[in-house]
Amino acid sequence: MATEGATGAEKAHEAGIEQPIHDLPGEDTCRLILQKMLLIRRFEERAGEMYAKARIGGFLHLCIGEEATIVGATQALADGDYLMSTYREHGQALARGTEPERVMAELFGKVDGCSGGRGGSMHLFDFERRFLGGYGIVGGSLPLSAGVALAADYGETEDAVLSMMGDGATNQGTFSETMNLAALWSLPVVFLVINNQFGMGTSLERHSAVTDLSQKSEGFGVPGSRCDGMDVLDTHAVVSDALRCAREERKPQLVEAVTYRYRGHSMADPEEYRSKEEVEEWRRRDPINNFRQRVTEDGMLSDDDVEKLDSEAQERIEEAVEFAENSPFPDLAALYDDVYVMEGSSPHAWWLVDQRSPETHRGEAEREAGDVAQELAEAGAAYAGEDVTSERRSRHTPRGDDQGEGEPAEESRDEEGGAD
Amino acid sequence: MAEVRYREALNQALREEMQADESVFIMGEDVGVFQGAFKVTAGLLEEFGEKRVRDTPISENTIVGMGVGAAMGGLRPVVEIMTINFSLLAMDQIVNSAASIRYMFNAQVKVPLVIRMPQGGGHQLGPTHSHSLEAWFLHVPGLLVAVPSTPADAKGLLKAAIRDDNPVIFIEHEALYGKKGEVPENGEPLRFGEAAVRREGDDVTIVGVSRMAATALQAAETLAAEHEVEADVIDPRTLRPLDLDTILESVRKTNRAVIVEEGWPHGGVGANFAALIQEQAFDYLDAPVARVTGADIPMPYSKPLEQAAFPHEEHVVQAALATFRDL
Ligand SMILES: Cc1ncc(C[n+]2csc(CCOP(=O)(O)OP(=O)(O)O)c2C)c(N)n1
Numbered sequence: 001m002a003t004e005g006a007t008g009a010e011k012a013h014e015a016g017i018e019q020p021i022h023d024l025p026g027e028d029t030c031r032l033i034l035q036k037m038l039l040i041r042r043f044e045e046r047a048g049e050m051y052a053k054a055r056i057g058g059f060l061h062l063c064i065g066e067e068a069t070i071v072g073a074t075q076a077l078a079d080g081d082y083l084m085s086t087y088r089e090h091g092q093a094l095a096r097g098t099e100p101e102r103v104m105a106e107l108f109g110k111v112d113g114c115s116g117g118r119g120g121s122m123h124l125f126d127f128e129r130r131f132l133g134g135y136g137i138v139g140g141s142l143p144l145s146a147g148v149a150l151a152a153d154y155g156e157t158e159d160a161v162l163s164m165m166g167d168g169a170t171n172q173g174t175f176s177e178t179m180n181l182a183a184l185w186s187l188p189v190v191f192l193v194i195n196n197q198f199g200m201g202t203s204l205e206r207h208s209a210v211t212d213l214s215q216k217s218e219g220f221g222v223p224g225s226r227c228d229g230m231d232v233l234d235t236h237a238v239v240s241d242a243l244r245c246a247r248e249e250r251k252p253q254l255v256e257a258v259t260y261r262y263r264g265h266s267m268a269d270p271e272e273y274r275s276k277e278e279v280e281e282w283r284r285r286d287p288i289n290n291f292r293q294r295v296t297e298d299g300m301l302s303d304d305d306v307e308k309l310d311s312e313a314q315e316r317i318e319e320a321v322e323f324a325e326n327s328p329f330p331d332l333a334a335l336y337d338d339v340y341v342m343e344g345s346s347p348h349a350w351w352l353v354d355q356r357s358p359e360t361h362r363g364e365a366e367r368e369a370g371d372v373a374q375e376l377a378e379a380g381a382a383y384a385g386e387d388v389t390s391e392r393r394s395r396h397t398p399r400g401d402d403q404g405e406g407e408p409a410e411e412s413r414d415e416e417g418g419a420d
Numbered sequence: 421m422a423e424v425r426y427r428e429a430l431n432q433a434l435r436e437e438m439q440a441d442e443s444v445f446i447m448g449e450d451v452g453v454f455q456g457a458f459k460v461t462a463g464l465l466e467e468f469g470e471k472r473v474r475d476t477p478i479s480e481n482t483i484v485g486m487g488v489g490a491a492m493g494g495l496r497p498v499v500e501i502m503t504i505n506f507s508l509l510a511m512d513q514i515v516n517s518a519a520s521i522r523y524m525f526n527a528q529v530k531v532p533l534v535i536r537m538p539q540g541g542g543h544q545l546g547p548t549h550s551h552s553l554e555a556w557f558l559h560v561p562g563l564l565v566a567v568p569s570t571p572a573d574a575k576g577l578l579k580a581a582i583r584d585d586n587p588v589i590f591i592e593h594e595a596l597y598g599k600k601g602e603v604p605e606n607g608e609p610l611r612f613g614e615a616a617v618r619r620e621g622d623d624v625t626i627v628g629v630s631r632m633a634a635t636a637l638q639a640a641e642t643l644a645a646e647h648e649v650e651a652d653v654i655d656p657r658t659l660r661p662l663d664l665d666t667i668l669e670s671v672r673k674t675n676r677a678v679i680v681e682e683g684w685p686h687g688g689v690g691a692n693f694a695a696l697i698q699e700q701a702f703d704y705l706d707a708p709v710a711r712v713t714g715a716d717i718p719m720p721y722s723k724p725l726e727q728a729a730f731p732h733e734e735h736v737v738q739a740a741l742a743t744f745r746d747l
Pocket residue numbers: 086088136137138139165166167168169170196198199200265402
């Protein structure tokens with residue numbers, strides 16, 4: 001158990017995390033891993049900048065520091081496997097192969113975003129790649145992921161589900177309920193707890209009586225194990241093994257990846273709950289630097305190779321930003337579309353009520369809500385601001401709708417220096 | 421046509437849809453071995469086995485959430501919640517997942533899930549087991565809401581709900597399970613969004629929701645026999661989508677409307693209908709839209725108090741007559 005006031009490194013040590021123990025895989029795999037981790041980091045850095053420039057609205061949760069956990073775990077998935085995650089999921093989508101362009105466009109609220117601009121940063125989704133979503137409700141995706149595993153099992157497929165959550169989510173009722181059901185029904189699902197040491201500003205030992213999170217599922221029949229979430233190879237090995245168990249033996253598993261988030265919980269976080277020293281200690285175990293060092297020391301890749309990967313990643317992200325800038329906002333006429341599947345149902349009834357005009361509106365079946373409704377929709381949309389893209393953050397900050405995440409302080413809008 | 425009870429009609433719908441479609445399965449607390457708290461799932465475990473009739477632990481939020489996940493994964497789950505009050509534990513998954521997922525993820529997936537549950541007072545179960553909460557679900561875009569009041573509607577609408585590609589909140593009524601009625605044998609589903617006109621009359625429109633459709637009908641007979649008032653009685657059958665046109669057509673004819681529901685008045689179904697009617701047919705109204713609702717209190721246990729807390733025929737008759745009073 002971590003003692004109160006212990007530093008990050010001490011905590012890591014107490015958590016039983018040792019130096020890398022796995023042999024390097026082949027050159028192509030190493031290159032791919034590094035490429036993905038770099039892509040995620042560069043994406044996140046740029047997303048942070050775009051948020052500070054008010055190109056991105058709402059909340060933005062960055063995963064910088066957690067790249068090894070994300071890439072190591074997702075590399076263990078087969079093509080047919082499903083991945084589900086929390087609102088801190090840009091990296092997950094990128095790791096699963098969603099184009100950075102479509103992820104960035106979603107953050108910008110644009111029509112070419114991977115959720116058509118309707119979900120935003122917290123609700124990315126890419127059905128084709130079996131990435132079944134980021135979810136904004138802490139613990140909300142756990143039952144969903146067990147349900148997807150049930151469908152995979154019901155259809156007698158070999159597909160498994162990797163269901164990611166934060167350390168804070170292990171305190172939700174859905175955690176225990178889902179562990180029990182997954183074990184009871186022998187579902188092919190692996191739960192990955194991304195223990196980044198905090199749920200918002202509440203540190204692990206202040207939010208969970210049991211701080212070895214790999215134990216938390218065991219009483220419900222889901223065996224737990226732990227990996228070094230700062231070590232991409234260790235994460236990959238442990239998650240691969242868990243997936244094998246879930247898939248072949250129909251025994252759901254839980255893996256706790258011990259990692260750290262370098263940035264604030266969201267962009268609105270003044271980080272008063274931890275010391276700069278603690279962050280620095282964890283940064284010394286940086287998953288990208290460490291892996292880079294290993295592959296270069298080994299001679300598998302040269303420094304130039306790595307630099308090239310990095311500049312390619314940065315170029316790709318620039319393209320993503322440009323794509324997102326140029327993509328249009330979603331069509332106002334589609335505001336009411338896709339709330340329902342309407343085929344086969346009675347399109348003549350009232351499905352949705354448009355209170356903005358005296359004219360009737362039945363949803364997409366009768367899209368022609370009338371000129372007045374369209375004008376009023378445009379009048380409403382105009383509040384988004386004409387030069388929404390060039391404004392500094394000021395009035396686009398959500399207020400009070402998610403107690404605790406709060407509003408970004410004026411100072412914290414600017415990039416909080418320091419290269420990751 | 422065969423005469424069957426409401427619960428048997430539901431049972432037939434489940435059985436027929438499960439026979440027709442391998443992807444339909446049931447899960448809920450005590451739906452299998454125990455055959456359902458109200459015996460709606462009787463015999464299904466025996467016929468379809470444990471894979472398709474699943475007894476779950478007492479974990480409402482997770483059962484519903486798993487239903488949503490299974491629906492996203494291509495199945496057609498029918499989740500039973502023992503009593504509508506328990507659905508409050510699952511409100512997160514119902515609103516934040518089931519209703520939102522299709523829209524939020526830009527129509528990349530659909531959620532063909534049915535959540536069945538009974539509501540209503542009259543069995544002296546007190547404030548945690550007797551409420552009528554259809555208005556809570558009606559409130560949410562993305563959900564369909566069915567409130568069948570007859571065995572035929574129970575069967576036809578449940579079949580439609582199971583075949584529908586949207587999440588459906590299917591609200592049964594505890595006091596109706598034992599009621600008998602004619603049920604067509606053809607096994608055809610009904611369509612959502614089509615109200616039933618139970619009785620025709622030119623003087624006043626009475627809309628009754630869930631069990632109150634039957635109460636409205638009784639009141640209409642009394643109005644005709646004792647007060648020479650002929651009422652149109654409309655059972656909307658589904659609240660989303662809503663056959664508002666049938667209601668409006670009637671109001672334009674009668675110029676008076678009474679909405680009867682068992683739920684609470686604030687933010688209730690009647691409040692909503694009254695708003696829609698005055699927005700769409702204000703010029704036709706000769707009196708304010710009247711509402712008859714359950715009492716604005718947690719449902720009491722004691723029999724006289726409980727009976728006093730939800731509408732009966734007399735209340736509807738009085739409300740209808742009041743619409744003729746000089747203003
Ligand atoms: C049900 C619910 N309660 C509260 C919140 C507000 N909230 C958002 S993230 C968060 C902390 C979650 O921490 P953790 O699970 O460790 O994930 P992390 O953010 O560290 O990735 C909280 C409290 C929420 N989104 N949902």
